[in-house]
Amino acid sequence: MTAVAPLTSPAEGGLGASARRAWRTLRASRAGTVGAVLVALVVLVALLAPLLAPYGQTEVHFDTPFQRPATVGFALGTDDLGRDILSRIIYGIRASLQVGILSVLLAIAVGTPLGLLAGYFPKLDAVVSRLNDVVLAFPYLIIAVGLAAIGGASLTNAAIALGIAQVPTMLRVVRAETLRIRERDYVLSALAMDASPWHILLQHVLPNCVSVIIVQATIIMPTAIIGEALLSFLGLGIQPPSASLGIMLSDAQQYIFRAPTAAVFPGVAIVVICLAFNLLGDTLRDALDPSTSA
Template structure:
């Protein structure tokens, strides 16, 4: 290429240091706009605080729990909340409800994060490719339809029959169930972004598909993937509780909010707190992710930049 070509002159016109400063200022501006948008959303801030608390509990559950969740106290069953030594009471075996909830929260967050990681690792690349190449879209769309035909309960039953019920199998079943949704979200965003001017300009300059997908399209749909992840995690938390309730998820003596609900149904009228507190824990976890996810979606909305 000649040294006097338009491309070369354009590259020489902007010194590298100036370009780096411009990129840095854009990133700083985006972070500032995101923070300002979140500050203007009280529900989003509340969701963020709840989310921090949930993640803190999940990370430090072994340090926060006063007892081992499987430790039984046969001399103190059905203790009411507020009993000395048992802040939330005990169940039929005298196990501390608070300790079981803390460990159950840890298990729920683990399943949520594992399932969303699986959905992103498999679903995002497929959606990206399907949105960029029309000929591949038909194949991926049919694959998505096939996956939607199998509810996560069927997948969980199959995995439990092969490998036994466990936290890992529950996360895999829930992650597989969320792959079609992730594919559709990424595919739709790819369709939208690939028609924008900067992508068309890159194609006109003979940029390869790998550079366009990895350097231009993917960075501009990451926000949609993050928001979708905040939607998937609460669904996975509820799904894990359902699977454990049915005996297809975490197995005793492991602690799960679903197992606690399953055990508590036998003595719901004698010790309602054994069912109420795990249910509230599930609600708080899902509420935290949903509120923060909604606020994040609004903050990342391009139209919010004009506000």
């Protein structure tokens, strides 16, 4: 009697196909290309901040406050303490990416397992989904501000607060994808072969959730960056004298009419970073969304 081989998950080798599809979509999409290039530049600036910044992030020049942009030695001018705005923006971009990456990793680490369990086990779903709905009833930034206030003001605590606040969204996305995948033929075949639930989750469901997790991460990233700027603006994030785009906006509001560019340039930096990740995320969603994929 010939043995019948069980159906295997298309994720075996399918991740490479998804990557190739995403690459083709990025190349074909002008918005996606712009987003990918901007993200690459932002990451490069963050990595090379000590080399690119003309001055240190806390270096002051008391004899040259409120210098205008294009002043010799200060391309974007200086603030009230004579600190170079360009240098502080470069270091602020690095801080924003640090907080964004940490919060995204935390959201993935917590939200993905909970989403898998809720999507695969109906009894757990009844509990986890209801608790998740309760958390989602509160605005994202309210949760982040509350957690940051409890934990104390620091870069790490800001990242933890923003990451925890994003867990419900990641959980909901992974749960929905798990519900879809568990009805696929290869999962039903594994069940017929008496595979354990944990084997199915790890070998079949999780690999096929990778694409939606990546897309959701690119969506969470700009939200976390804006959240970091807000927390720092309120004094609950990165603390002076360290550079942060939110701190720069908070300081600049005191002399907005005397030196408006001190607020404009950090604001533009936040917009560019968030726009870059949004453009990249939208393109990846179009490329990797299973409902539109061939």
